[in-house]
Amino acid sequence: MNIREFPPTPVELFNVPLVHMGDFNPKYEGVYTPAAELGRPKIGVSEILLSGAEEYFSRFEQFSHIYSILKNAIDKFDTPLSGLAVDLGSGFGNTVIPLLSAHPDLRVLATDISPDLLAICRREAIKRGLGDRCTVAAFNAERDYLKPGIADAVFGCAILHHLIDPMALVRKSLDLLKPGGRAVFLEPFESGNAILRIAYAMIHGEAQRRAEDGPAFQFLRGIARDVEVRTHRFDPAPDFKWHQMDDKWMFTRSFFERAIKEAGAAEVIIEPIQAPEDLFTRQTRVVLESYGNIPASELPEWAWSIVRRFDEEFFSNEQKRDMPIEAMVTIIK
Numbered sequence: 566m567n568i569r570e571f572p573p574t575p576v577e578l579f580n581v582p583l584v585h586m587g588d589f590n591p592k593y594e595g596v597y598t599p600a601a602e603l604g605r606p607k608i609g610v611s612e613i614l615l616s617g618a619e620e621y622f623s624r625f626e627q628f629s630h631i632y633s634i635l636k637n638a639i640d641k642f643d644t645p646l647s648g649l650a651v652d653l654g655s656g657f658g659n660t661v662i663p664l665l666s667a668h669p670d671l672r673v674l675a676t677d678i679s680p681d682l683l684a685i686c687r688r689e690a691i692k693r694g695l696g697d698r699c700t701v702a703a704f705n706a707e708r709d710y711l712k713p714g715i716a717d718a719v720f721g722c723a724i725l726h727h728l729i730d731p732m733a734l735v736r737k738s739l740d741l742l743k744p745g746g747r748a749v750f751l752e753p754f755e756s757g758n759a760i761l762r763i764a765y766a767m768i769h770g771e772a773q774r775r776a777e778d779g780p781a782f783q784f785l786r787g788i789a790r791d792v793e794v795r796t797h798r799f800d801p802a803p804d805f806k807w808h809q810m811d812d813k814w815m816f817t818r819s820f821f822e823r824a825i826k827e828a829g830a831a832e833v834i835i836e837p838i839q840a841p842e843d844l845f846t847r848q849t850r851v852v853l854e855s856y857g858n859i860p861a862s863e864l865p866e867w868a869w870s871i872v873r874r875f876d877e878e879f880f881s882n883e884q885k886r887d888m889p890i891e892a893m894v895t896i897i898k
């Protein structure tokens with residue numbers, strides 16, 4: 566076992582011995598991991614996040630966009646962000662890089678199950694002269710390796726919905742925080758996605774009546790099925806279990822209210838990420854074009870008019886704010 570000094574040394578932050586992965590494979594230079602994690606299978610994590618990390622980085626780098634969302638929460642902190650932030654499920658650093666850039670008195674412990682993504686995160690931090698304030702450690706966030714009370718802030722952008730037991734990580738995040746610290750999560754919410762599912766079911770029914778089909782219809786059917794499985798959390802197929810899925814959960818306000826009650830935290834603030842005006846229409850375009858690589862024009866006008874009814878007819882903008890597709894959740898300890 567080899568524990569190396571690397572500024573800032575992560576050893577003091579963990580309650581277990583660490584191993585430097587770069588000693589076994591140079592591509593993991595600077596990436597630490599708890600010794601207990603070595604050789605453990607990474608179930609429920611897509612291969613694109615491991616061996617396909619560089620491609621994933623080139624497709625999904627969104628440093629400035631993600632920070633423009635997080636900034637709304639950070640601007641409401643009582644004091645400027647400084648000290649240590651623990652970032653959970655950091656990937657290649659969509660939150661970590663802009664946090665370090667915008668907050669010169671902040672150190673970040675970036676964590677993820679994928680050492681490949683963390684190696685990219687570290688490289689991007691060093692490239693920008695931020696490497697001395699960034700430590701990366703690879704481990705499964707469902708396991709408890711970090712010491713309590715170490716963090717001034719905790720960030721988790723799109724990590725909770727990947728976990729089997731996200732409530733345990735919310736509790737752990739509050740445990741990591743110093744009193745008065747804040748945990749900020751960005752996560753998908755059930756209510757807005759349930760509306761999308763209803764819209765896509767209506768489109769499916771109408772497409773059957775018209776005897777129309779094609780990649781756009783098939784993709785929306787897949788999205789509706791995904792929402793269904795994540796809402797009820799059942800095994801999607803006899804040979805494919807729910808816990809093997811990459812995206813596993815969608816959240817409700819009650820989930821986070823229960824979390825703060827159980828943990829004795831002071832407050833939870835839930836703010837929708839997307840603007841309400843054309844919420845469902847815009848998200849359908851994103852779903853088709855970004856996730857499905859399918860031009861929005863593949864979906865006929867009659868189908869778009871069904872989606873638009875949810876934006877223009879069935880709900881007010883005020884109600885849409887109460888049923889986010891994705892939301893930023895700030896918990897104050």
Ligand SMILES: C[S@@+](CC[C@H](N)C(=O)[O-])C[C@H]1O[C@@H](n2cnc3c(N)ncnc32)[C@H](O)[C@@H]1O
Pocket residue numbers: 609610614631653654655656657658659660676677678679682704705706707721722723724727728
């Ligand atoms: C949707 S990505 C978000 C990454 C980054 N926060 C961002 O905003 O781009 C989810 C990340 O969670 C990581 N992840 C999934 N399951 C995990 C687990 N059990 N423990 C730690 N990280 C996990 C994945 O490797 C991936 O990097």
